[in-house]
Amino acid sequence: MRIETLSVFPEMFDSVMHASILGRAEERGIFSFAAFDLRDWTHDRHRTVDDEPYGGGAGMLMKPEPLMEALDDLESTGPRPHVIFFTPCGEPFTQRTAERLAGEERLLLVCGRYEGIDERVYARADERISLGDYVLTGGELAAMVVADAVVRLLPGALGDEMSAQDESFSAAGLLEYEQYTRPASFRGQDVPPILLSGDHAKIAAWRRANALERTCRWRPDLIEHADLTDEERERARELIARNAAGAAEGAAATDCGVV
Ligand code: JQB
Numbered sequence: 279m280r281i282e283t284l285s286v287f288p289e290m291f292d293s294v295m296h297a298s299i300l301g302r303a304e305e306r307g308i309f310s311f312a313a314f315d316l317r318d319w320t321h322d323r324h325r326t327v328d329d330e331p332y333g334g335g336a337g338m339l340m341k342p343e344p345l346m347e348a349l350d351d352l353e354s355t356g357p358r359p360h361v362i363f364f365t366p367c368g369e370p371f372t373q374r375t376a377e378r379l380a381g382e383e384r385l386l387l388v389c390g391r392y393e394g395i396d397e398r399v400y401a402r403a404d405e406r407i408s409l410g411d412y413v414l415t416g417g418e419l420a421a422m423v424v425a426d427a428v429v430r431l432l433p434g435a436l437g438d439e440m441s442a443q444d445e446s447f448s449a450a451g452l453l454e455y456e457q458y459t460r461p462a463s464f465r466g467q468d469v470p471p472i473l474l475s476g477d478h479a480k481i482a483a484w485r486r487a488n489a490l491e492r493t494c495r496w497r498p499d500l501i502e503h504a505d506l507t508d509e510e511r512e513r514a515r516e517l518i519a520r521n522a523a524g525a526a527e528g529a530a531a532t533d534c535g536v537v
Contacts, residue, residue: 279309279382279432282359283421284348285389286327288313290418300426303435311425319348328392337393345388345399352386359386361404362424364417365394368406371420375407376427387424389417451504452493455485486510494518 283291291313296304303309317325320343328338353359360382369375379385388403400406409420429435458469472484490510493500494517501514 279380279429280356280359280384281309281311281387281425281429282352282385283313283387283389283418284316284345284352285313285416285418285421286316286391287389287416287418288315291422294422295425299435300429303429303432306434308432308435309429314348314352316344316348319344319351331393335393339393340390340395340399342396342399345395346402349386349388349399349402357383359384361386361388361402363388363395363400363403363406364390364408364420364424365406366408366411366413368408371407371409371424371427373427376424376431379424379428380431385425385428387417387421389421391416449505450489451500452489453497453500455488455492490514491517495521 291311294300295311295313300311304311316327320326327340327344329341331337331339349361353361360379362379362385364387407420407424409423414420456470458473462469462474470484472480475481490506490513493504494514498518498521501511501518504514506514
């Protein structure tokens with residue numbers, strides 16, 4: 279895969295895109311990356327990329343000409359890029375979006391600044407994405423989040439064990455189960471004894487039940503679309519009702535339920 283970004287802060291991508299898992303995936307040739315500087319498509323002495331909004335109002339907007347010319351140039355070579363614009367008005371980014379984007383040959387991630395982009399430039403977007411319901415100062419961080427989530431899905435980007443583990447849990451639509459490493463007892467907190475038992479069937483059952491409990495406690499909204507057995511769905515209903523009752527009473531909540 280090829281990932282390209284277009285922004286006025288290309289240097290923001292340097293550390294994130296070349297460190298850790300992304301850096302290793304790049305060295306292995308799993309993806310290649312380039313950050314383009316929008317100011318390279320300006321023609322004035324001040325390399326202007328912003329202008330005042332028609333109709334008035336606070337702040338500035340990205341003017342259309344540099345963006346349009348940059349897109350003309352970048353789209354004129356190589357495979358047709360899938361063009362994504364980041365905006366708080368976009369569709370929410372989810373794991374499903376990441377899985378779909380991982381199938382693209384070339385992603386062009388367009389990152390605005392100021393109060394946003396002249397509306398006419400969005401004609402060039404294949405899609406508009408938002409990370410979530412909060413306001414960032416620009417699209418660069420969103421582009422790095424998307425690149426990170428997409429690259430780790432590319433074959434070979436992670437170790438084999440990790441990708442296999444992923445599948446079994448994101449597939450069910452539940453939160454991950456609790457995880458522990460050594461020491462078995464730490465500052466008065468013990469690892470659940472089943473995990474030390476060596477009984478793999480019991481461990482798998484405990485993990486599944488734990489994932490269900492945690493999801494009911496922290497993200498009950500996920501239960502409706504989770505892939506559950508009839509028995510698990512009934513148990514989830516009980517847990518969610520119990521948590522709601524406990525919350526209403528103002529009782530102390532434990533990690534996965536209410537006492
Ligand atoms: C400028 C951005 C995000 C890109 C994502 C997310 O767009 C704006 N509108 C009003 C005030 C400020 C801005 C700042 N801004 C370009 C730009 C914000 C993305 C953004 C985003 N993706 N929140 N904010 N989830």
